[in-house]
Amino acid sequence: MYKSISISGLLTMELHSLNNEGSEGNTMMTRMVDVVVAGPDGTPGKYTVNAVSGDMFKHILVEHLTGEAKTMNLALSEGCRIGNPNRIQYDWQDNPNKYTKESRDSAILSDALAACTVTDCAGTLITSDLGKSRSIARKSCIEFGWVVGKPGLVTTDSYFHAKYVAEGRGEGKGDSANLGQNIFHRPASSGQYAAVVNVDLYKVGRNDITTEQVHSDEQRKQRCEALLKAVLATFVKPTGAHRNTQTPHIVDFSGVIATSASTVPAPCVSALNPAFESQVEEIAVALNSMNDPAPIRTFRFSDLGSFATQMAEIIRAMR
Numbered sequence: 001m002y003k004s005i006s007i008s009g010l011l012t013m014e015l016h017s018l019n020n021e022g023s024e025g026n027t028m029m030t031r032m033v034d035v036v037v038a039g040p041d042g043t044p045g046k047y048t049v050n051a052v053s054g055d056m057f058k059h060i061l062v063e064h065l066t067g068e069a070k071t072m073n074l075a076l077s078e079g080c081r082i083g084n085p086n087r088i089q090y091d092w093q094d095n096p097n098k099y100t101k102e103s104r105d106s107a108i109l110s111d112a113l114a115a116c117t118v119t120d121c122a123g124t125l126i127t128s129d130l131g132k133s134r135s136i137a138r139k140s141c142i143e144f145g146w147v148v149g150k151p152g153l154v155t156t157d158s159y160f161h162a163k164y165v166a167e168g169r170g171e172g173k174g175d176s177a178n179l180g181q182n183i184f185h186r187p188a189s190s191g192q193y194a195a196v197v198n199v200d201l202y203k204v205g206r207n208d209i210t211t212e213q214v215h216s217d218e219q220r221k222q223r224c225e226a227l228l229k230a231v232l233a234t235f236v237k238p239t240g241a242h243r244n245t246q247t248p249h250i251v252d253f254s255g256v257i258a259t260s261a262s263t264v265p266a267p268c269v270s271a272l273n274p275a276f277e278s279q280v281e282e283i284a285v286a287l288n289s290m291n292d293p294a295p296i297r298t299f300r301f302s303d304l305g306s307f308a309t310q311m312a313e314i315i316r317a318m319r
Helices: 054-071 103-116 117-122 216-238 276-290 302-319
Strands: 004-016 021-025 029-030 034-038 044-052 124-126 136-138 142-144 147-162 182-199 250-259 296-299
Touching: 021 182, 034 142, 034 182, 034 216, 044 136, 044 182, 054 142, 054 147, 103 117, 103 124, 103 136, 117 216, 142 302, 182 216, 216 250, 216 302, 250 302, 276 296, 296 302
Parallel strands: 029 182
Antiparallel strands: 004 182, 004 250, 021 029, 034 044, 044 147, 124 136, 142 182, 147 182, 250 296
């Protein structure tokens, strides 16, 4: 069984508006970040590029993971079932389990992991008054970095829109009634984006306080399968802002998947490095040379189809 999996990829998305910072007047502002990397001419420098935050991709994953948990009939809290961001804490807001001040944090965490697949895999912070003031952290089993544009290979433009009014052009209104033919400017970004993902499968079902497993082997395998299916779905259909009229055109996704069968971490190198695929493979060779049996495997993928094929093989190998 794999202990960890990493994905280093270059995702090509066209005309999307997945993540924005807010509005100034009637103009929506897209999210931009600064990176210090080699530019199109190979010279290192500071570049301002469009990016989608890791928070957005984590939100996308949780949506898909919730659906997978329902489909596979895995344990799910009511908070996660209805999409409440507080997750298991939504169920425990009235302390239904009657925890007391003598209740140990580790016991409460084990109950949370057993009760909810999404809380287990995606993490949460339990701050409900469960017998006393508490703050119990459940660390996420998956990590997303910024999905950040490569300098010189990403662009953002702003486009004019107007709300259609059936009775003809009326006077625009900016009040809460939202009446009339309002005009606004919306961004659309296109380009190649570096994506990095780390999945720590060994953490699924593991109590962060006692470091003991609270699931049977079969339950843990099912949750790991649901999590990896959700990772695949995240790149097949990245949900987010303005998808009703700006669904992203996913053109390509290439890169390398690394897996580890031991405590040695699966290597991950950002696609901001032009040689990221060969770097991941070189690191894998070095790590394998120091361990017997060799724990690291790498799988290249040249497009979204081959990425799905490789992920499907990894999921089947875990059953």
